[in-house]
Amino acid sequence: MAFDPELATRAWLATLSGPARARSDAYFEGGYLLLFVDAAITIAVTWATLRFGWAARLSAWAGRRRDGSARRPAVHALRFLPAYILLTTLLTLPWAIWEQFVREHDYGLSTQSFPAWAGEAAIAITINLVAVTLLFTGIHAAIRRAPRDWWLGATGITIAGLAFFILIAPVVVEPLFNRYTPLPAGPVRTAVLSMARANGIPAENVFVVDASRQTTRISANVAGLGATTRIALNDNLLKQPPDEIRAVMAHEMGHYVLGHVTKLLVALAILAALLFLFVARALPALLARFGAGWGVARLDDPAIFAPVTILLTIAFLALTPLFNTLIRTQEIEADRFGLNVARAPEAFASIAVKLGQYRKLEPGPWEEAVFYDHPSGRTRVLTAMRWKAEHLGQSDIR
Numbered sequence: 001m002a003f004d005p006e007l008a009t010r011a012w013l014a015t016l017s018g019p020a021r022a023r024s025d026a027y028f029e030g031g032y033l034l035l036f037v038d039a040a041i042t043i044a045v046t047w048a049t050l051r052f053g054w055a056a057r058l059s060a061w062a063g064r065r066r067d068g069s070a071r072r073p074a075v076h077a078l079r080f081l082p083a084y085i086l087l088t089t090l091l092t093l094p095w096a097i098w099e100q101f102v103r104e105h106d107y108g109l110s111t112q113s114f115p116a117w118a119g120e121a122a123i124a125i126t127i128n129l130v131a132v133t134l135l136f137t138g139i140h141a142a143i144r145r146a147p148r149d150w151w152l153g154a155t156g157i158t159i160a161g162l163a164f165f166i167l168i169a170p171v172v173v174e175p176l177f178n179r180y181t182p183l184p185a186g187p188v189r190t191a192v193l194s195m196a197r198a199n200g201i202p203a204e205n206v207f208v209v210d211a212s213r214q215t216t217r218i219s220a221n222v223a224g225l226g227a228t229t230r231i232a233l234n235d236n237l238l239k240q241p242p243d244e245i246r247a248v249m250a251h252e253m254g255h256y257v258l259g260h261v262t263k264l265l266v267a268l269a270i271l272a273a274l275l276f277l278f279v280a281r282a283l284p285a286l287l288a289r290f291g292a293g294w295g296v297a298r299l300d301d302p303a304i305f306a307p308v309t310i311l312l313t314i315a316f317l318a319l320t321p322l323f324n325t326l327i328r329t330q331e332i333e334a335d336r337f338g339l340n341v342a343r344a345p346e347a348f349a350s351i352a353v354k355l356g357q358y359r360k361l362e363p364g365p366w367e368e369a370v371f372y373d374h375p376s377g378r379t380r381v382l383t384a385m386r387w388k389a390e391h392l393g394q395s396d397i398r
């Protein structure tokens with residue numbers, strides 16, 4: 001009988017069924033609601049800091065010296081922002097604990113004790129506090145200099161900051177959370193480096209990340225630029241069969257070879273420009289309507305970080321389907337690249353079903369377009385089975 005990709009796909013998807021399938025669907029569908037709840041909580045907490053005068057009071061404190069004279073605008077911002085971000089972080093902490101710790105444990109996705117999780121959360125909060133403070137201090141300087149056209153400067157600062165973060169993250173940030181150890185010589189290392197050489201990826205080592213300390217999820221990446229190029233896979237992936245490891249690593253190499261990070265930064269620059277243009281036009285109206293009551297009415301007050309946060313949260317939520325589709329399109333490209341390189345469609349299908357542990361396997365088409373930043377399991381298995389159907393009879397296909 002001829003090989004039928006649709007039938008083969010159905011057979012693969014049927015391997016995850018019953019309670020395991022129901023749990024995966026519930027976890028992922030819960031995420032749709034969380035998208036809206038997270039935004040609503042951010043807006044409500046930020047609104048409260050304005051409505052009750054906390055943002056105005058913090059800003060008044062940050063902007064004055066002991067003798068009552070005004071501080072320089074950049075110093076004002078650098079004192080106000082960390083204090084304000086810490087305040088809103090503490091106000092939303094109970095929700096963050098439920099969402100990131102309790103819920104992940106309920107679904108068996110986290111392996112961490114509470115103290116271990118809390119320690120890492122403290123590091124992440126600190127990094128976020130420093131990064132957002134520096135970023136918005138820069139944006140606020142652009143706002144003061146060009147009260148109408150600052151959105152251009154803000155876009156430049158944001159994309160430069162993001163590119164810098166992506167560049168230093170593998171060296172400076174990731175080691176704060178995990179250990180990277182060289183994978184010892186063996187068939188997996190040989191196979192991965194062979195695929196890398198064949199595809200022009202300048203890496204001489206493969207690193208293993210001890211992600212099982214935090215999570216049961218499988219992941220890998222090819223990160224860095226030029227001399228800092230680094231191939232890494234996590235220890236959850238290393239426990240899988242060799243062909244499945246090859247299938248995943250070939251996908252990750254696809255992101256590198258296809259220049260996905262650079263392309264994504266260009267797309268994000270366009271999106272950031274649109275977001276900031278919206279904020280630049282909406283902010284004066286918001287301040288005119290509510291500013292007097294908040295005690296935050298002037299663009300040269302760094303406390304406008306609060307209303308800017310509200311506007312950005314709304315705009316981000318509206319752009320989520322577009323953002324997801326950008327990423328998902330790159331993921332489909334990397335899937336096809338990976339199939340061409342690893343030539344292991346059955347192993348790729350097996351991994352796609354395993355990822356279905358926390359990503360609903362069979363969504364409707366609109367559901368996938370709006371909420372999925374990776375292809376669904378069904379899309380991935382079908383892609384693999386169609387690839388297989390076109391390569392039947394070739395002796396190296398696995």
Ligand SMILES: [Zn+2]
Binds near residue numbers: 252255331334
């Ligand atoms: Zn990917």
